[in-house]
Amino acid sequence: MVNINTTMLWQLINFFVLLFLLRKFLYSPIKDMLDQRAAQINGDLDDAEARRKEAEELKAKYEQKLKDARGEAQEIVDNAETRANKKAKDIINKAEERAENLKAKKLEEIEQAKKEAAAELRDSIADYTVLAANKLIQEQLDQKTHQKMIMDFIDQLDEEKLGELQ
Amino acid sequence: MNPGPQIQFYLFGKDYLPVTDTLLVGWLSVIIILILAKYLTSSLSIRPKGKQNIAEMIVELIYKQIEPMLPGEGWRFLPFIATIFIYVGFSNLIGLVPGLTSPTGDLNTTLGLALVVFVVVQYEGMREYGVWGYIKGFAEPVIFLLPINVIGELAKPISHSFRLFGNVVGGGIIITLIYQAAPPLIPVPLHAWFDFFVGMIQALIFGMVAIAYISVAKS
Numbered sequence: 001m002v003n004i005n006t007t008m009l010w011q012l013i014n015f016f017v018l019l020f021l022l023r024k025f026l027y028s029p030i031k032d033m034l035d036q037r038a039a040q041i042n043g044d045l046d047d048a049e050a051r052r053k054e055a056e057e058l059k060a061k062y063e064q065k066l067k068d069a070r071g072e073a074q075e076i077v078d079n080a081e082t083r084a085n086k087k088a089k090d091i092i093n094k095a096e097e098r099a100e101n102l103k104a105k106k107l108e109e110i111e112q113a114k115k116e117a118a119a120e121l122r123d124s125i126a127d128y129t130v131l132a133a134n135k136l137i138q139e140q141l142d143q144k145t146h147q148k149m150i151m152d153f154i155d156q157l158d159e160e161k162l163g164e165l166q
Numbered sequence: 167m168n169p170g171p172q173i174q175f176y177l178f179g180k181d182y183l184p185v186t187d188t189l190l191v192g193w194l195s196v197i198i199i200l201i202l203a204k205y206l207t208s209s210l211s212i213r214p215k216g217k218q219n220i221a222e223m224i225v226e227l228i229y230k231q232i233e234p235m236l237p238g239e240g241w242r243f244l245p246f247i248a249t250i251f252i253y254v255g256f257s258n259l260i261g262l263v264p265g266l267t268s269p270t271g272d273l274n275t276t277l278g279l280a281l282v283v284f285v286v287v288q289y290e291g292m293r294e295y296g297v298w299g300y301i302k303g304f305a306e307p308v309i310f311l312l313p314i315n316v317i318g319e320l321a322k323p324i325s326h327s328f329r330l331f332g333n334v335v336g337g338g339i340i341i342t343l344i345y346q347a348a349p350p351l352i353p354v355p356l357h358a359w360f361d362f363f364v365g366m367i368q369a370l371i372f373g374m375v376a377i378a379y380i381s382v383a384k385s
Contacts, residue, residue: 008274
């Protein structure tokens with residue numbers, strides 16, 4: 001049962017032949033494949049990492065740009081608003097000024113008109129007064145009254161000795 | 167009943183070149199293993215599929231046994247250790263086929279392998295510490311332990327080889343006994359047990375012990 005002989009040598013040859021051939025057909029190709037795969041995965045991971053970084057940088061850049069653009073837009077809006085406000089104010093001021101001028105001018109005209117009217121009125125009143133007085137005098141002074149008035153006047157002259165020669 | 171290797175014929179008719187059934191099965195095992203290896207790795211690609219997965223799984227499984235015990239040298243020792251695992255494992259399994267005897271049921275096989283491991287262990291020890299440094303290691307921690315250490319070192323291949331041989335032959339003897347005592351149908355699960363599970367476990371142990379010896383010599 002336990003018999004050591006030259007078959008041990010054969011078994012050793014078996015082992016070494018197997019070692020040599022398996023190394024060639026199994027271990028080396030598999031190891032190469034595993035290494036290759038590991039390298040590729042590493043490369044892919046590095047690549048992915050690089051791409052991720054790149055994407056993040058781009059994102060940051062775009063966000064900055066967006067922020068800048070927003071700020072710029074805000075500035076433009078603000079500027080426009082300020083300008084519009086200023087213009088509106090100018091317009092209102094001008095309008096007010098014009099209105100003021102107009103008002104002053106009108107007031108002046110009114111004043112003038114008033115003056116003219118007053119003058120006219122005064123003239124008219126004088127005329128009418130004379131006219132009315134004439135009419136009144138004409139209507140009330142009949143022959144008798146007229147005579148009496150003349151007589152009174154003459155009497156008055158007498159009373160005051162106006163007609164008397166001194 | 168005569169367990170163990172049976173001499174089939176003599177090579178070139180010389181008495182000192184016997185060819186046993188275990189040796190014939192050993193050759194057969196080598197051929198089958200090589201065909202399988204060639205088949206499994208016939209179309210390798212970066213994206214593994216089917217048979218490539220099996221080949222990678224086997225190689226990586228063995229690599230994972232070596233790497234923790236010999237850190238950084240997993241791939242250097244892989245061909246040697248993996249060949250032990252594969253040859254011993256396959257030799258144990260081939261005993262499942264009726265009419266074939268496990269090559270590992272022959273002390274010539276197991277002792278041969280154990281001696282190769284022994285030589286590798288000494289070589290690795292000397293490579294690590296230098297020839298004199300390694301030899302001096304046997305006289306430590308005190309000089310009078312030298313004979314004990316040397317005997318312990320020489321006992322390694324003996325225990326290493328007899329463990330595998332004893333398990334396989336013992337399994338074979340038990341199976342033979344049960345074959346004689348019971349109808350052939352009953353022993354089938356037992357046969358599977360001894361040849362498959364024990365065979366796999368013994369192959370694992372044989373390989374792990376080889377790694378352990380190398381690891382001890384280097385530490």
